[in-house]
Amino acid sequence: MAEAINHDPRLAIEIAGIRFHNPVIGASGTFGYGLEFAELIDLNRLGGFATKGLSARPLSGNPPPRIVETHGGMLNAIGLQNIGARAFIKEKLPQLRGYDTQIIANVFGYSDDDYIEAISILNDGEGIVAYELNISCPNVKEGGIVIGNSPESAARLTEKARRASTRPLIVKLSPNVTDVTLVARAIADAGADCLSLINTIVGMSVDVNTRRPRLSYGTGGLSGPAIRPIAVRMVYEVARAVDVPLIGIGGIACASDALEFIIAGATAIQIGTANYYDPTVTMKVIDGLSAHCQSNGIEKLNSITKSILTE
């Protein structure tokens, strides 16, 4: 078992009955299967993490180049390369159970059935505390439709997943929509326990010498500090539209960034791209949140969720 750690009690939160040491969660696709960070940070101090998107069967992903850096961010078109839900249970979960952190299985499929199949497999995985449905990956449009971009298809899948799942259900919202509150409301009404947002924003970068896109897939998902203002705005909007707890994601690289999301309406936050260029960023954000509580006399960090002042 994990060694004893002095968690700051002011940071503890609960979402759908799951207790997190703190609201700092590693974002899916940027935290591998968690174990990659075992040498870099103390996983027992982390609120939790979301696995790389898991599908019923392993996926190979897109050909390279898969990533390109842009101003303040990066584009990726990984294409959901993953070892598959079964291999995750067999090869990763046993080791992960040795850590005192909350493991969220991020789930992906090309069709409703794919999702349900993946969830059914993962239901047998001991140590997973919740599912996060990735219905918003911009890099794998089969038939040109992203499920998460329409309230109807998103609600339909959420309902099915709700029935299939033995665990709390987080649904991850797409930012590539006209009105994020419409999709959010449909998903919340369909039974999601929590919404996480945002996934990446579809973008493109062109090599002006070869006149080709810099990613083999053509377009990719934009992440990093560049998108933070868009993400904060969406969390703010969704917090006014639904009653379920929110997990804020998008360009968080320090405690102050995390606080923007919390004040705008998030109960927890996920850190993605920043893990790449600052592998210990999650620990720094946890420390920074403690410091903020300290200097502002905050007894429970979650008391400032949605405390934003607007007239």
Next chain:
Amino acid sequence: MAEAINHDPRLAIEIAGIRFHNPVIGASGTFGYGLEFAELIDLNRLGGFATKGLSARPLSGNPPPRIVETHGGMLNAIGLQNIGARAFIKEKLPQLRGYDTQIIANVFGYSDDDYIEAISILNDGEGIVAYELNISCPNVKEGGIVIGNSPESAARLTEKARRASTRPLIVKLSPNVTDVTLVARAIADAGADCLSLINTIVGMSVDVNTRRPRLSYGTGGLSGPAIRPIAVRMVYEVARAVDVPLIGIGGIACASDALEFIIAGATAIQIGTANYYDPTVTMKVIDGLSAHCQSNGIEKLNSITKSILTE
């Protein structure tokens, strides 16, 4: 009249019968009424510029703070402060006619009637070559609806404006939509001569000490290099969906940025935020485009519009 200038003939373009010295256009709201740049650059070398959004009557705009810098960009909620269409004709146009550059009047209203009224007034303004309808400003939602976010309302307004206008009509697209090609097609079908894109993306930044948004308006429009990948992607998508010429906008700060848009499908480009931090950027981009033609043996820059290679 303007002094003689050696324009690079390779850069000349034509949109809806209007000839531009080159494809470099100052973006609305970042180029004032043009005259502010007279001391800084040679306006006669510029392809053209779009005025600050003009409404039938003067507008006061939003209270401060109106701008805040973010990573790779800035948020603004100016609220369309402008001197009004009549004052523009009387106070600005006479001086502007002394310059050999193309003047596009950017037009704004709260209702269809407002737009039509502004256009009727501007029709009398000698020296304006085209209108650019700003149907996508995120900072002035009367009744919560942005006309440019729905294909129906966008097409309706475009048709009305088409009838009211004596000049070519450019319609400026909102990026805050699920599928930009739907709106683009509706607007093109309704008779627009050209589409410009993108306007700013709705965002928010929160002061974690005061727990207030950093802009008095709450949300604002994100511009600058941070949004470039999103803008390039939308130009790429729209170029495949419509046949009218496109003007690419979003985070352009150098010739290579401009070329990304051109290769993705733009005939011309507009430069916005970069004018603030590099007031002579338009001249640098013009020179850079010439250099690119030179070193790549390009005889007509517009021959590489939409030359992007994708399999």
Next chain:
Amino acid sequence: MMIETLATVESNRELAPGYRLLTVDFKQDVQVSPGQFAMLKAHASIEPLLRRALAVYGVQGSRRISFLYQVLGRGTEALAQVEKEASVEALLPLGNNWPVERAANQRAIVVAGGIGSASVLMLCKELAASSVDAQLFFGAASKNAATGCGLADLSALGLPLTLTTDDGSLGERGFVTAPLERHLREGAGAGATIYACGPWVMMKRVAEIAAQFEVRCLVSLEAPMGCGFGVCVGCVVAIKTDGPLGYDSYKRVCTEGSIFPAETIRWEVNAMTH
């Protein structure tokens, strides 16, 4: 005539922790009046994007200009890294200037708070060289801040100087508005013009005091600036007009200002900025 150029750094030294003096060579003649400012940025620095507004602190000869600045956030931190011989992107001169009437019986009262001192040194020099009866009130957070904000340069002018620090580490303890108020209460405001530059709350209080004693008062305002030359309309301040907020309600700090008659400012509307 505005000059947009790459200027060469001659020195960029720390005056006190958190405060620096930057001197640059414009390699061409520059005409600047007291109270005007420049937009500055380290050359080719990618982040932050926007230049920062800094008042012209001093002019040596016709081409060398210095700026006194406080290192606060990303922009001034980037500026603090700039080394001798490096280039800064600069646009100047910008904004209006402190009007100095040289009538024999005119009096000047200069009130500087913190780094607001940077905007008034040239004014004080002009006053010191003139026949105007000038009085200087300077408030800073601490002795360190006072040093960093150029106390030595201000003192050297020989004008009567009243110094306050918030923590009492130098001069009178408290805010600079206290001795100012005493001074006016003693009748020193008759025929005077108050020139004030400092934090928003200080200027607001100075404006109230000036109104109370019916003394003419000019303030140099700060606002977040996108461009500095009038095109973004991001730097506005709400101005008193007849009736409600209307078309004329907002003036650009960079163009119509940064110096405004204190009584024209709608202090309450702009409060959120500060």
Next chain:
Amino acid sequence: MMIETLATVESNRELAPGYRLLTVDFKQDVQVSPGQFAMLKAHASIEPLLRRALAVYGVQGSRRISFLYQVLGRGTEALAQVEKEASVEALLPLGNNWPVERAANQRAIVVAGGIGSASVLMLCKELAASSVDAQLFFGAASKNAATGCGLADLSALGLPLTLTTDDGSLGERGFVTAPLERHLREGAGAGATIYACGPWVMMKRVAEIAAQFEVRCLVSLEAPMGCGFGVCVGCVVAIKTDGPLGYDSYKRVCTEGSIFPAETIRWEVNAMTH
């Protein structure tokens, strides 16, 4: 064991225009094998965000490590600005290493193209100190590039060295693959291992030549890297598997590589990266 730390810069000097040698002190013992790399970034620099992959060029003592790099784009430009005493964010050691078998009759052929030299200097040192019969082929664009890519350090090892430059300004004119091919044609490949690092096209050609002469060949690949430690899956290279591209088709250059047996690479699939 990976080390994530702030290392202190001891020197960062230009070897030739466009090429620099960075030496940093890790203030703790670091174990690095030839061919491994680090992810590096100037501390607290805001743009670009991502660290850059640099091979470990040399190790002095147990704590001091040097990197040889070419200044190409934003990341290496930012690194070039870093001064003595400043900090760099560093994660290392990363990736696998060049395997050296010390069997008496084994032969080693090292092929370095351009800055690929950075990845093989430690390998060459190890070979020079061993009983292995080693031969070095080094190609660069020009005399300047050869100097910048550490020609002096490579020469100093005393291994037989064949040098080419694209423009003929030093050594043989042409690509380094020409003398390599001659060498193998003369039968020198028997029982040898080729260790190659350089531009993609060079390594592809080396792989073809190695296949033709049936010589074992290892290549150290480059790929755009998001993280360097295996979590972003952005740095993959397509690997030959039975059948079409499938789950096993992609391997991470940062984790399963950067060194791969040349014959396992699907050179055509990855072509777009280069």
